[in-house]
Amino acid sequence: MTSQGAQRLREELQHLREEELPRLNNATSYEEKERKGMINARISFIEQTLERAKIVDPTQMTGDMVVFGATVELIDPDSGKTWRVQIVGQEEADEQQGRISMTSPLGRTLIGRKAGDVVKYITPSGEGGEAEIEEVLYVRDGA
Structure with missing residues (x-):
């Protein structure tokens, strides 16, 4: 992964954790709960991707x-x-x-x-x- 790609993923992760997820903390509707689940899955995917990534600086x-x-x-x-x-x-x-x-x-x-x-x-x-x-x-x- 390029260093720029890793930075973009870190920014997305921060956005999901600090802005998207807090809005859904008190999710009540099926759609909100489903969206919260998708965000949590994306957070997990990004964390795993960054953990495994070998950063390359072109x-x-x-x-x-x-x-x-x-x-x-x-x-x-x-x-x-x-x-x-x-x-x-x-x-x-x-x-x-x-x-x-x-x-x-x-x-x-x-x-x-x-x-x-x-x-x-x-x-x-x-x-x-x-x-x-x-x-x-x-x-x-x-x-």
């Missing part, structure tokens, strides 16, 4: 191969469009922020590759494409 990494934590700049050879993705853990993934899970189809395709490699990929929506790895970076949060 800025301390070197090399030219795509590994967990790397930010990859890709280019579509047909359109010339470029985009960046950071390879992160499943719990940290956020496609809108350019953070993709290492277990996603594109994440699995990129792991172990280097700049200059051309990869074929399939998006979660089923669309396929081809991209060239333009650069492999080790920066904070895909910056």
Whole structure:
């Protein structure tokens, strides 16, 4: 897990404990009790995830191969469009922020590759494409 991902989970945990759970302390309706149970389950999951996590700081990494934590700049050879993705853990993934899970189809395709490699990929929506790895970076949060 990246240090930024761990921080986001700690913030979510604090929010759940300090804001969400207290609102449901006197839950009476079935829906409130169910919501409280889901929040407690999420708290437990986050605590266990953080306990087991090995924190990785991408800025301390070197090399030219795509590994967990790397930010990859890709280019579509047909359109010339470029985009960046950071390879992160499943719990940290956020496609809108350019953070993709290492277990996603594109994440699995990129792991172990280097700049200059051309990869074929399939998006979660089923669309396929081809991209060239333009650069492999080790920066904070895909910056």
